[in-house]
Each structure stands twice: as C-alpha cells, then as structure tokens.
Amino acid sequence: MSSSHGHHPYHLVNMSPWPLTGSISAMMLTTGLIKWFHQYNMSLFLLSLVAILLTMIQWWRDVTREGTYQGLHTFMVIKGLRWGMILFIVSEVLFFFSFFWAFFHSSLAPNIEVGMYWPPMGIQPFNPFQIPLLNTTILLSSGATVTWAHHAIMEANHTQALQSLGATILLGFYFSALQAYEYIEASFTIADSIFGATFFVATGFHGLHVIIGTSFLSVCFIRLFNCHFSSNHHVGFEAAAWYWHFVDVVWLFLYIFIYWWGG
Numbered sequence: 257m258s259s260s261h262g263h264h265p266y267h268l269v270n271m272s273p274w275p276l277t278g279s280i281s282a283m284m285l286t287t288g289l290i291k292w293f294h295q296y297n298m299s300l301f302l303l304s305l306v307a308i309l310l311t312m313i314q315w316w317r318d319v320t321r322e323g324t325y326q327g328l329h330t331f332m333v334i335k336g337l338r339w340g341m342i343l344f345i346v347s348e349v350l351f352f353f354s355f356f357w358a359f360f361h362s363s364l365a366p367n368i369e370v371g372m373y374w375p376p377m378g379i380q381p382f383n384p385f386q387i388p389l390l391n392t393t394i395l396l397s398s399g400a401t402v403t404w405a406h407h408a409i410m411e412a413n414h415t416q417a418l419q420s421l422g423a424t425i426l427l428g429f430y431f432s433a434l435q436a437y438e439y440i441e442a443s444f445t446i447a448d449s450i451f452g453a454t455f456f457v458a459t460g461f462h463g464l465h466v467i468i469g470t471s472f473l474s475v476c477f478i479r480l481f482n483c484h485f486s487s488n489h490h491v492g493f494e495a496a497a498w499y500w501h502f503v504d505v506v507w508l509f510l511y512i513f514i515y516w517w518g519g
Contacts, residue, residue: 265332267322274315281307316475323492324484334491341495345502348465352506355458356513362450363518369449374518376449381519387438388515391431392507395466398427399504402473402497409480412487421477424500428470435463455514462506469503472496 281304288301323329329337363374370376382388401424408417439456446456476493479485485493 265330267328267333274311278311281311337491341498359454359514375451379448379451380443382515384515384519387434388511391434392511394427394431395504395507398424399501402500406497409485409490409493410487417480421480425470425473425477428466432466458514459510462510465503469500472499
C-alpha cells in the first residue's frame, strides 16, 4: 500500500500550531473559570472560549482537508483513528465511573454528617417523571435518529442522512436547553451536601459531553452537506455516532441511579 510518503500507509502529520494553541487555550479556560468564580470577571474566560473555538475550526479544517481532499486517510490510518476513538470512549467510561463510585459510596451508607439519611435532610430532589423522563425520551430518540443517519450514509441516501442528522442535532440542543432550565429551577446547589456535589458534577459533566457531541455532529452535518462522506468512507461520522451513543448510555445510568433510585 503506497502513500504520499511512498514507503508506508501511515500518515505523518505536518507541523501544526493547533496542539499548542489548544493547550494554551485550555489553560486560559481553567484560569478564566477561577478568575470568574473568585473575582466575578468573565473576560479571560470569554477570551479562552474564542481561542478554543478558533483552534477547533482550523484544526478540523486541516483534518478534513487531509482526509477528504488529500487522500491521506488510508485503511491503516482509519483503523488507527477508530481504535483511538474506542480508547477515548473507554477513558470516558472510567471518568464517569468515578462519579458513580462517589455517589454510591455516599448513598448506600449515609454518614452522620448527612443525617444518616438519603437524600440528606433539606434536599428536595427532582421528580424523575417530569423533565428527567422527557430528557431520557429525547436522548433515546436522538440515538435512533443518529443510527438512521448512519444507515442512510451507508446506503448513499444523502437526503435522509441530512434530515436524520439534523433531527439529532436539534434534539441535542433541546436536551441542553431543558437541562439548563432544570438547573435554574433546582432547589439545591452544588454546595448543598454530597448529594448536591455528586448530582451537579455528574449531570454537569454529562451536559458538557452533550454539548461536545452536538458540536461534533454539527461539524459532521456541514461535512455531509458538502458531500465529504461516502458510503464506505465516513470515519468522522462514525466517531461522532459512537460518542453520541456513549452519551446516551451514560444518561440512562444517570437517570436510573441518580434521578430515580437516588432521589
């Protein structure tokens, strides 16, 4: 198998500034959050968001150019990308596992600091059959539409792929809006005992992953609209779909254990 380098099927990435600008932007984001929380000044936080957004756009542009127009994503490169995405999702599973560990450690044997009662006294948890159940329906529906989009791409049905992927993105935005409304209406905060801490950290990080996944799918929608995907070469969309299914599964565990059982 030949490549632009002549002797191997792997892609040697050209020198790029985006890993450097991305890491600097991430450091600015962390520092900006601290500054916002302690000094009530959002200037550095907003600047870091702009820097991260610009880095993402230009990095994705380069990867799209390499895979779509320059033909550098050979079979071996795609195989490596798939395994990289799988390992990334495994690391994310372990990330959320730590939150569930903390929740069960506190809820199965409540200590005297929370009144030896769960949920702790003074905490009014959410009704799991209101917004949480609606959000569960939304995410399960989005899992169905993204699978529909995947099959439409494999069958080279461009119109159905666009419609189903667009529906998935809209459902992702709808979920995020309802989650934000739920947070605004919450009767407790992240500072209210271990219940508030584990609830907002676990659901908040899941909400962040929904936003990331929606952004991922939005980029795929733009690429699909520009006919970058074919029935046998759409690894970018596959990665986004896997990530979205992971987000769906994590929400099911959150709903069952934190909203329903834990509340």
